[in-house]
Amino acid sequence: xxxxxxxxxxxxxxxxxxxxxxxxxxxxxxxxxxxxxxxxxxxxxxxxxxxxxxxxxxxxxxxxxxxxxxxxxxxxxxxxxxxxxxxxxxxxxxxxxxxxxxxxxxxxxxxxxxxxxxxxxxxxxxxxxxxxxxxxxxxxxxxxxxxxxxxxxxxxxxxxxxxxxxxxxxxxxxxxxxxxxxxxxxxxxxxxxxxxxxxxxxxxxxxxxxxxxxxxxxxxxxxxxxxxxxxxxxxxxxxxxxxxxxxxxxxxxxxxxxxxxxxxxxxxxxxxxxxxxxxxxxxxxxxxxxxxxxxxxxxxxxxxxxxxxxxxxxxxxxxxxxxxxxxxxxxxxxxxxxxxxxxxxxxxxxxxxxxxxxxxxxxxxxxxxxxxxxxxxxxxxxxxxxxxxxxxxxxxxxxxxxxxxxxxxxxxxxxxxxxxxxxxxxxxxxxxxxxxxxxxxxxxxxxxxxxxxxxxxxxxxxxxxxxxxxxxxxxxxxxxxxxxxxxxxxxxxxxxxxxxxxxxxxxxxxxxxxxxxxxxxxxxxxxxxxxxxxxxxxxxxxxxxxxxxxxxxxxxxxxxxxxxxxxxxxx
Amino acid sequence: xxxxxxxxxxxxxxxxxxxxxxxxxxxxxxxxxxxxxxxxxxxxxxxxxxxxxxxxxxxxxxxxxxxxxxxxxxxxxxxxxxxxxxxxxxxxxxxxxxxxxx
Numbered sequence: 001x002x003x004x005x006x007x008x009x010x011x012x013x014x015x016x017x018x019x020x021x022x023x024x025x026x027x028x029x030x031x032x033x034x035x036x037x038x039x040x041x042x043x044x045x046x047x048x049x050x051x052x053x054x055x056x057x058x059x060x061x062x063x064x065x066x067x068x069x070x071x072x073x074x075x076x077x078x079x080x081x082x083x084x085x086x087x088x089x090x091x092x093x094x095x096x097x098x099x100x101x102x103x104x105x106x107x108x109x110x111x112x113x114x115x116x117x118x119x120x121x122x123x124x125x126x127x128x129x130x131x132x133x134x135x136x137x138x139x140x141x142x143x144x145x146x147x148x149x150x151x152x153x154x155x156x157x158x159x160x161x162x163x164x165x166x167x168x169x170x171x172x173x174x175x176x177x178x179x180x181x182x183x184x185x186x187x188x189x190x191x192x193x194x195x196x197x198x199x200x201x202x203x204x205x206x207x208x209x210x211x212x213x214x215x216x217x218x219x220x221x222x223x224x225x226x227x228x229x230x231x232x233x234x235x236x237x238x239x240x241x242x243x244x245x246x247x248x249x250x251x252x253x254x255x256x257x258x259x260x261x262x263x264x265x266x267x268x269x270x271x272x273x274x275x276x277x278x279x280x281x282x283x284x285x286x287x288x289x290x291x292x293x294x295x296x297x298x299x300x301x302x303x304x305x306x307x308x309x310x311x312x313x314x315x316x317x318x319x320x321x322x323x324x325x326x327x328x329x330x331x332x333x334x335x336x337x338x339x340x341x342x343x344x345x346x347x348x349x350x351x352x353x354x355x356x357x358x359x360x361x362x363x364x365x366x367x368x369x370x371x372x373x374x375x376x377x378x379x380x381x382x383x384x385x386x387x388x389x390x391x392x393x394x395x396x397x398x399x400x401x402x403x404x405x406x407x408x409x410x411x412x413x414x415x416x417x418x419x420x421x422x423x424x425x426x427x428x429x430x431x432x433x434x435x436x437x438x439x440x441x442x443x444x445x446x447x448x449x450x451x452x453x454x455x456x457x458x459x460x461x462x463x464x465x466x467x468x469x470x471x472x473x474x475x476x477x478x479x480x481x482x483x484x485x486x487x488x489x490x491x492x493x494x495x496x497x498x499x500x501x502x503x504x505x506x507x508x509x510x511x512x513x514x515x516x517x518x519x520x521x522x523x524x525x526x527x528x529x530x531x532x533x534x535x536x537x538x539x540x541x542x543x544x545x546x547x548x549x550x551x552x553x554x555x556x557x558x559x560x561x562x563x564x565x566x567x568x569x570x571x
Numbered sequence: 572x573x574x575x576x577x578x579x580x581x582x583x584x585x586x587x588x589x590x591x592x593x594x595x596x597x598x599x600x601x602x603x604x605x606x607x608x609x610x611x612x613x614x615x616x617x618x619x620x621x622x623x624x625x626x627x628x629x630x631x632x633x634x635x636x637x638x639x640x641x642x643x644x645x646x647x648x649x650x651x652x653x654x655x656x657x658x659x660x661x662x663x664x665x666x667x668x669x670x671x672x673x
Contacts, residue, residue, distance in 0.1 A: 045650075045657040046615035048666070050608065052600075055593050059600025064669060117665035133664055186603060253613060257606045264602055317668075325669030421668065428664045 001082070003360045004282045010090065010352045014345045017094040022102065022341045029492050030106055032333035039113035040329050049113060049328045054335040061326050061343040063264065065101070066350055068147065068410050069471075070312030074355035075377040075384075076464065077308045078368065080301050081291035082359045088305055089355065092313025093348035096499040098341040100475055103482035103496050104319035105340035108327030111485070115324040116478065123484050125555040131548045135474065137425045138541055139317075140418050142467040144447070145454030147411040148240060149463060150378045152455050153229065155408045156236030157222070159213035160205050160397075164405035165412070167200020168266065169243065172259025179258070194265045201266075205401045227456045227530055237455055240412055241448050247416020248423060248444040256416055263409045270385060270406045275353060277388035278360075286364030297374065298465055299517070303510040307468030312351025314503070316474025318344065319481075357384025375461060378407045415451075422447035458534040462518070466538055466545075469510040473549050476503030480556050487563045504553065508546060515542035605669075622647060622654055630658055 026032065040051040052060070077085040104116070111119060120128040155161055171193040178184040178192070203209055214220070217232035225231050247256045298304050311318075322340055330336060358377075361384030362368050372379045382403030389399040423443030431438040437446070454463065479500035486493035518539030526532035625643060627634035629651075647654070 043653055043656055045619070045653045047612045047619065047657060048660075049653075049657075050611070052604070053596055055596035056600035056604055059597040059602075060604050061600075063601040063605070115663065115665040115668075117663035118661065129663060136664070251613075253606065253609050257609060261602060261606060268601075320665055320668040324666050421664075424667060425664050 002282060002284045003278055003356050006086065006352065006356060007279075009086075010349055013090040013094055014348060017098065018341060018345050021094065022098050022337060022345075025099075025495050026102070026337040026341075029486075029495070030336075032106065032336060034332045034334045036333055038109050038330050038333060039327070040331060043113065051331045052329045053331065054338055057326055057329055057335065057339045058342055060329075061322075061339050062346055064321050064325055065311070065315070065318050065343055066347050067311060067414050068407070069310050069315065069468075070347055070351040071354040071381055071407070071410075072150070072377045072464075073309035073312055073468070074351050075358040075380050076298065076374040076461075077305055078288075078355065078358045079292065079296045079298065079374040080294075080305055081289050082285060082355070083290040084301055084305055085309060085355055086352075088309055089313050089348055089351050092306075092309070093345060093351075096475070096479070096503065097312075097314040097318075097348065098344040099495055099499055100314060100316075100479050100482070101318045101322050101344040102336055102340040103486075104478055105322040105327045105330070106333065106336040107482055107485045108323035109330055109333055109336060110489075113323075113328045116320050116481070119323065119481060119485075120477075120552075123481055123488070124552065124559045128552055128555055131552050132477075133425060133429055135470070135545060135548050135552075136320075137422065137429065138545055139467070139470040139474065140422050140425065141447075141450055141454065142463055142470055142541065143418055144415060144422075144451040145458055145463040146460065146467045147415055148237065148451050148455035149458070149460040151408050151411045151415075152237030152240045153233045153460070154376060155378055155382070155404050155411075156239060157217065157230070157232040158401075158404055159210040159217060159219060159232075160401040161404045161408060162213050162236070162239060163204035163209050164201040164401060165239070165243075165408055167197050167204070168263055168405065168409050169259055171197045171200070172262045173255070175262050176254055176258035180254075190261075190265065193262050194269075197262055197266060201402055201405050202398060204405070205398055228528075229456050234456075237452065240415070241452065243412050244416045244419045244451075245444055245448060247413075248419035248447075249440050252420070256413070256420075260413050263413050267406055267410055270389070270402060271350075271353065273392055273394065274357075274385045274388040277391035277394075278353070278356060281388065281391040283360045283363070285359050286367075288359050288365045288368065298461060299510075299513055303506040303513065304465060306506045307465060307472050307510040309351065310468045310471045312347060312354070314472065314475050314499075316471045316476070316478055319475065319478035354381060357381050357388070361385075361387040378411075379404075382407055419444050419447045419451075454537070457530055458538060462514075462534065462538050465510065465514050466542055469507050469514060469542065470545050472503055473507035473511065473545065476500050476507055477549065477552055477556070479503060480553070484556065484559055484563060487560065504549070508549060511542040511546050511549075515539045515546065518542070619654065619657065623658065630655065 038051070040049050043049040044051065074085055074089060077088070107119065108114060114122070117129045117132060120132050156165070174196075175189050175193045178189040179186065217235060218230075219232060222230035222232040226234050229237075247259070250256070294301050298308060326339060327336075330339065358368055358380055362371050368380065371383045382400060385403040385406070386394075386396055386399030389402070390396050394402070423440055426443050426446065427438045436442050477500075479496050483493040483497035483500055486496060518535040522535035523532055523539065526535055623630070623632070624634070625637065625640055626647065628636055
C-alpha cells in the first residue's frame with residue numbers, strides 16, 4: 001500500500017471520528033453549556049486555575065500528550081504486520097482514545113476541577129486513591145526502564161549522538177539565561193538557540209567529535225564492563241542519569257522548561273521536514289506483509305498488540321493530564337471537544353507517521369528487519385525519519401544523527417519529568433513513615449537507582465510490554481470512572497463503558513501473559529542470575545499491577561451498584 | 572461587480588487574519604504557554620504565601636493581625652474567596668501531573 005493511501009485513510013478516519021461520532025456524543029449526550037462558568041473562571045487563582053483560549057489550550061494539550069510512545073509503539077507493532085497496527089491506531093483513537101481524553105476533561109470541568117486522585121476517592125472508594133498512587137509509581141518505574149533502555153543502551157551508544165544532546169542542554173540553559181537574565185525577546189532567543197543547536201548536532205557528526213566519543217566509549221569493540229553492558233552503554237546511561245537528576249531537582253522553570261522549549265523546535269522541525277519528505281517521496285510498502293503471524297517475539301496479537309501501541313491509539317496517562325492540567329484552564333465547556341478530543345485525534349496522526357517510518361522508509365519487510373526491527377524501534381524510527389528528510393535534501397548521515405538526537409532529547413525531557421513525579425509520589429506514599437524520602441535529592445536518587453537497575457538488567461521489549469499494559473489498564477480504569485460519572489448524572493454511558501470493558505479485559509490479559517511468560521517460562525529457564533532477576537522483576541510488577549487493578553475494579557463495580565440504586569439526578 | 576470585489580477581498584483578508592491568529596495561538600500553546608503559565612504560578616504562589624503570612628488568621632492560623640493587615644485589606648478583598656479556596660483545597664499527587672510521560 002502506498003503511503004499517500006495510508007495518510008488519506010487516516011484523514012478520513014480522523015474526520016469521520018471527530019466531526020460525526022465525537023461531535024454527536026458531545027452535543028447530544030454531554031451537552032456542554034458555553035454560558036456555564038468553568039472552574040478556571042470560578043476559582044481563578046493564577047496557580048492551578050487560569051482560563052486560556054481554546055486555540056492556546058489545543059496547542060498546549062497536544063504538546064502535553066504527544067510524547068515518545070506514539071512514535072515507538074507503531075514501529076514495534078508492525079512485527080504483526082502493517083494491517084493490525086494500522087487498524088488499531090485508527091479504530092483505537094476513533095472509539096476509545098478521544099473518548100477517554102475528552103471524557104476525563106469534561107468530567108474534571110463538571111466536578112469543579114477535581115483530579116483523578118480526588119475523583120477516584122469520591123466516585124469509587126477512599127482506598128482507590130492509594131491504589132491509584134501505587135499503580136502510578138510502578139508505571140513510572142516501567143517508563144524509566146523502557147526509555148532508559150532505549151536511550152542509554154541504544155541511542156547514546158552512537159558516538160555521533162552525545163555531543164548533540166549536550167548541545168541541546170547547553171542551548172536550553174542559554175535560552176533560560178537570555179530570557180530571565182538578559183531579558184531578550186523570545187523570537188531572538190529561539191532563533192539563536194535553535195540555530196546553535198543544529199550547529200551542535202552537525203558538529204557531533206564530524207569525525208573529530210565522533211572519534212572523541214568513540215575513544216571514550218572504547219569503540220569499535222566496546223568492552224563489557226558491568227552486568228553484561230558495554231562501556232558505551234554504561235557511559236551513555238550515566239550521562240542520561242545526570243541529565244535526569246538535574247531536571248528533577250532544579251526549579252522547573254530554570255532548567256527543564258527552557259531545555260524542553262529548545263527541544264520542541266528540534267522535534268517539530270524534524271517532524272514537519274519528515275512529513276514533507278514523505279509526501280514528496282510517497283513510497284509504497286513493498287513486500288511488507290499485511291499480517292505476519294499471530295504470535296511474535298512480543299507475544300500473541302491479542303492482547304499484546306493493544307498494549308504495544310498505547311499513546312497514538314489510547315493512553316491512560318492522558319486522563320491524568322486532562323483533569324489536572326487542561327480541565328482547570330478551559331474557558332468554556334464547549335472547548336473540551338476541540339481541545340481534548342481534537343488533540344487526541346491529532347496524536348493518532350502522529351502515530352501514523354511513525355507507522356510509515358517502519359513500513360515504507362526501508363522499502364519493505366527485509367529493510368525493516370535490517371534496520372533493527374522491533375528490538376531497536378527507536379533506531380528504526382531515526383533511520384526512517386532520516387530517509388524522509390533525505391528527500392528534501394538533508395544528507396543521510398546528518399539525518400540519522402538528527403533523528404537519534406531528536407528521539408534521545410524527547411525521551412530524556414520526559415524522563416526528567418518522570419523522576420520529578422516519582423520523588424513526589426514516593427514522598428506522598430511513604431514520606432510519613434520514612435521522612436528522609438521527603439528530601440528531593442533522596443527521592444530523586446532512589447528513583448534513579450531503581451532506573452539503573454531496570455536499564456542494566458531488563459531487556460527493552462520485556463519492559464515495553466509491561467509499560468504498555470500498565471498504561472492501557474489505567475485507561476480502562478479512567479474510562480470506568482467516566483462511565484460512573486455519566487451514570488451518576490443520568491446520562492448515556494455506553495460510549496465510555498464498553499471501551500472500558502474492552503480495555504480492562506485486554507490489559508489484564510496482557511499483564512497476566514507477561515507475568516506468566518516471565519515467572520513460569522523465562523525464570524526457570526534463566527541461564528544467569530541477571531536473567532532470573534529480570535524475569536522475576538517484570539513478572540512480580542505485572543502481578544502487583546493486576547492485583548491493584550482487580551481491587552479497583554471490585555470497588556468500581558460496587559460503586560456502579562450504589563449509583564444504580566439511587567435515582568440519578570440529571571445535571 | 573466592482574463593489575463586490577473589494578468585499579470579497581476583505582472577506583479573504585478577514586479569513587486569512589483569523590487563520591493566522593488561530594495558528595499563532597496554537598503555536599503559542601505548543602511552545603511558551605506552559606513556560607509562561609509556570610512562571611505565573613510561581614509568582615502567584617509567592618503572593619499566596621505573603622497573604623498567608625499577613626492574613627493567616629482568616630484561615631484559622633493564630634497569627635496576630637499586624638498593622639499591615641488593615642492597610643492591605645482593600646487589595647485582598649477581590650481575591651479573598653479564591654485565595655481561601657486555593658489555600659484550603661485538598662491536594663494529592665495527581666494534582667501535579669500536567670504532562671504525558673509515555
